[in-house]
Amino acid sequence: MGNALITDLYELKMASSYLQRGMVGPATFSLFVRRLPTNRGFLVAAGLEDCLRYLESFAFSTEDLDWLENAGFPVDVIERFSALRFTGDVHAVPEGRVVLANEPLLEVTAPIAEAQLVETYLLNQVTFQTALATKATRCRLAAGDIELVDFALRRTHGTEAGMAVARVSAIAGFVGSSNVEAARRFGLQAAGTMAHSYIEAFPTEAEAFRAFAEDVPGPITFLVDTYDTLEGVKTAAAVIRDLGLTGSVGVRLDSGNLAQLARETRRLLDDVDLSEVRIFVSGGLDEYDLERFRVNHVPIDAAGVGTRLGVSTDAPSLDSAYKLVAFEERPVLKLSVAKATLPGAKQVWRRLPFDEDVLATRNEPGPTGFEPLLVPVMRGGCRVEPPDTIEAARLRLTRDLDGLPPAARVLRAPTVPGVAVSERLRLLTDYVTAGVRNVNDG
Amino acid sequence: MGNALITDLYELKMASSYLQRGMVGPATFSLFVRRLPTNRGFLVAAGLEDCLRYLESFAFSTEDLDWLENAGFPVDVIERFSALRFTGDVHAVPEGRVVLANEPLLEVTAPIAEAQLVETYLLNQVTFQTALATKATRCRLAAGDIELVDFALRRTHGTEAGMAVARVSAIAGFVGSSNVEAARRFGLQAAGTMAHSYIEAFPTEAEAFRAFAEDVPGPITFLVDTYDTLEGVKTAAAVIRDLGLTGSVGVRLDSGNLAQLARETRRLLDDVDLSEVRIFVSGGLDEYDLERFRVNHVPIDAAGVGTRLGVSTDAPSLDSAYKLVAFEERPVLKLSVAKATLPGAKQVWRRLPFDEDVLATRNEPGPTGFEPLLVPVMRGGCRVEPPDTIEAARLRLTRDLDGLPPAARVLRAPTVPGVAVSERLRLLTDYVTAGVRNVNDG
Numbered sequence A, B: 001m002g003n004a005l006i007t008d009l010y011e012l013k014m015a016s017s018y019l020q021r022g023m024v025g026p027a028t029f030s031l032f033v034r035r036l037p038t039n040r041g042f043l044v045a046a047g048l049e050d051c052l053r054y055l056e057s058f059a060f061s062t063e064d065l066d067w068l069e070n071a072g073f074p075v076d077v078i079e080r081f082s083a084l085r086f087t088g089d090v091h092a093v094p095e096g097r098v099v100l101a102n103e104p105l106l107e108v109t110a111p112i113a114e115a116q117l118v119e120t121y122l123l124n125q126v127t128f129q130t131a132l133a134t135k136a137t138r139c140r141l142a143a144g145d146i147e148l149v150d151f152a153l154r155r156t157h158g159t160e161a162g163m164a165v166a167r168v169s170a171i172a173g174f175v176g177s178s179n180v181e182a183a184r185r186f187g188l189q190a191a192g193t194m195a196h197s198y199i200e201a202f203p204t205e206a207e208a209f210r211a212f213a214e215d216v217p218g219p220i221t222f223l224v225d226t227y228d229t230l231e232g233v234k235t236a237a238a239v240i241r242d243l244g245l246t247g248s249v250g251v252r253l254d255s256g257n258l259a260q261l262a263r264e265t266r267r268l269l270d271d272v273d274l275s276e277v278r279i280f281v282s283g284g285l286d287e288y289d290l291e292r293f294r295v296n297h298v299p300i301d302a303a304g305v306g307t308r309l310g311v312s313t314d315a316p317s318l319d320s321a322y323k324l325v326a327f328e329e330r331p332v333l334k335l336s337v338a339k340a341t342l343p344g345a346k347q348v349w350r351r352l353p354f355d356e357d358v359l360a361t362r363n364e365p366g367p368t369g370f371e372p373l374l375v376p377v378m379r380g381g382c383r384v385e386p387p388d389t390i391e392a393a394r395l396r397l398t399r400d401l402d403g404l405p406p407a408a409r410v411l412r413a414p415t416v417p418g419v420a421v422s423e424r425l426r427l428l429t430d431y432v433t434a435g436v437r438n439v440n441d442g
Helices: A009-020 A048-056 A062-070 A075-083 A112-117 A119-143 A159-171 A180-186 A196-200 A205-215 A229-243 A258-271 A287-295 A390-403 A423-441 B009-020 B048-056 B062-070 B075-083 B112-117 B119-143 B159-171 B180-186 B196-200 B205-215 B229-243 B258-271 B287-295 B390-403 B423-441
Strands: A026-033 A089-092 A106-111 A147-150 A220-223 A249-253 A278-281 A302-305 A320-327 A346-350 A357-361 A375-379 A419-421 B026-033 B089-092 B106-111 B147-150 B220-223 B249-253 B278-281 B302-305 B320-327 B346-350 B357-361 B375-379 B419-421
Touching (some): A009 A075, A009 A112, A009 B196, A026 A119, A048 A375, A106 A112, A106 A119, A112 A119, A119 A147, A159 A180, A180 B009, A196 A220, A205 A229, A205 B009, A229 A249, A249 A258, A287 A302, A320 B196, B026 B112, B048 B089, B048 B119, B062 B075, B112 B119, B119 B147, B119 B287, B147 B159, B159 B180, B159 B390, B196 B220, B229 B249, B249 B258, B258 B278, B258 B287, B287 B302, B419 B423
Parallel strands (some): A147 A302, A220 A249, A278 A302, A357 A419, B147 B302, B220 B249, B249 B278
Antiparallel strands (some): A026 A106, A089 A106, A089 A375, B026 B106, B089 B375, B346 B357
């Protein structure tokens, strides 16, 4: 099965032209985010694993080639497309690391047609997964001791996005996901309670609670707000005591003033010696709600975060770019207003706890005590390492977050850590800029 | 291949309980949007085609069943899951029709376990595709005579979302998409120009333009803002005249003050007798930009709309719900604060031009001169009609938009058309509410 048509038409047009002209020299493209969205003090790199899987399997199918021939692409180009695989090198920031504006998340070096054809998919995956990983991390930072579960699948932009949200929220430290396919695919803890419809399908709430407790494997959480929330809590408490339920048992609040209801629920449960019964909340939550719960010491044990995580409501996309920075060993750049780029392959150097990161040319030595963010992940079209694990990404994220200044971690009006440009990169930029000006003035 | 695990865990828990108890009576669930997002005067129904395809193929694979058994689901339930297919009836609003808050977009009637299991996927698809179709329609309404092309693939939440955006923007009246796979799959016009990288890969802009014109099939659009936009326009004009290019030829502006640059570009082109050369703009555009272009008579022929369309930036999700409204012939409802529902299967009646829509019980006669919005689309798990076409959906949308009051079509602070509740639905609601109160008070 081909995946090469999952791209923008212009990539195919440009690749066609390059191949017709024998332009097969190596090009380096750099994928980075130009600006952080409002209220973001950092981003969390994600999407790389899907990019590598795509690059490994990049190919045109016979049907793809037939379609292109009908669309007017020359026969000799069709033949070259037929044999084309991704044979390039990729340097990238591993998933889970904190990244900032203008720091490359990924750099591709490959014959220019190959490097161009993969632009659309790489931008797509890195952009949306990084946006969502960042949102999930904000929720996790805000929630303090409250456990978080991904409830987003019903509101993500398709099921592919749903799988990505489950995975990146696990990287961010969520304890589980309602998404069963994602739980299976990524080895996550599947989590879920019951819907209002279940309660309504029984003559009374108490009968529904009893039936659920008797029938369903795993932890039991009673949804108590179908009719009257506090009455629902009492009903759940009675069922828990009657059936002698132990282990992981909880009640879920899904509407109303959650903070107030959680306090009253805690009191009701404690009054009947059910202090071990957990309180789970859900319903349109985001990092701001979670922070309020934490700051106000609302007695909540766990929260399901859905829609606002799943589409990253306040910043559903990032201003990402995939820019040519070198072609045939020659560094290049673009001078367009507000979209100027820095030339050449790059490295980002970091010291923890965060000092200023340093954006540098790829091969210059880094400052003493700094570590490089970009690592080789693909050589000649093959992975350098076996697929990354969620656990490894989570550890990287924890380490970077621990090193971030508190002012970069706050939810509102954060202070973004600085990114310095190395002397050598600055000189290169000046040099290339002068050259570009000359060529086009001449 | 199974698709049944693309769901929330709680659906499986509830279905398991229903099956264990022999609860196989028919349930009706209603999928609707509770509130319109800010600045939305209407929504455009979308996602139905993918829902029907999913329901037709709903099944657990052997691997799915193994996973569920390991997760603790009882063996007799696993056996029932193994044989389970979707055998229900579906009524739905056809894609492209205008819908309002509380109007069901889709109603499922099926044995309760089946109807419950499909909740997550149906909500996912209808919610995000309706949000995106609405955004695309707003762009189309705002743009006037400017042709629109979908440029969103690189910024959508995954490639599945990219395909949906291409399709729903075609329903909204876009003339093409940059997304090649979508163009092939849905029979759309693929469209694309060139990237800045292409220009940079040649020694000069003029050489890049010449190469592109010589090599590339289809319409030619020169990207002119890599170095200096107006110089780029002059270079493109010289190449067009030198090569004697005719047919569909254009220049594309992708940065800077697009309105001002478009005016200057038009003048430059007209001055050298290239008045047929088209001006194409792109770069972070949304419906508000397009409206400004139209209102100010900016000489723009076509625009590529990307990120802000692809994630519906200002309203990336909808407050949708999938609620049990009847079980075993008994209408049910939920009384939770701010999330109360109306009981029973429903119909929506509309008269064009828009009067108030009427939300009614499914089987009561509609008001004279009104047409029903919901139509049977699936009976016993099989489609009633062959798959819908984009063209049919576009015609439905055009007709509904023509019938909408101008105040509902404006981009900001629209007046949403009213939705009346039929006398019979009101009486039913009162009756069921009273019954629920009694049951839970008693």
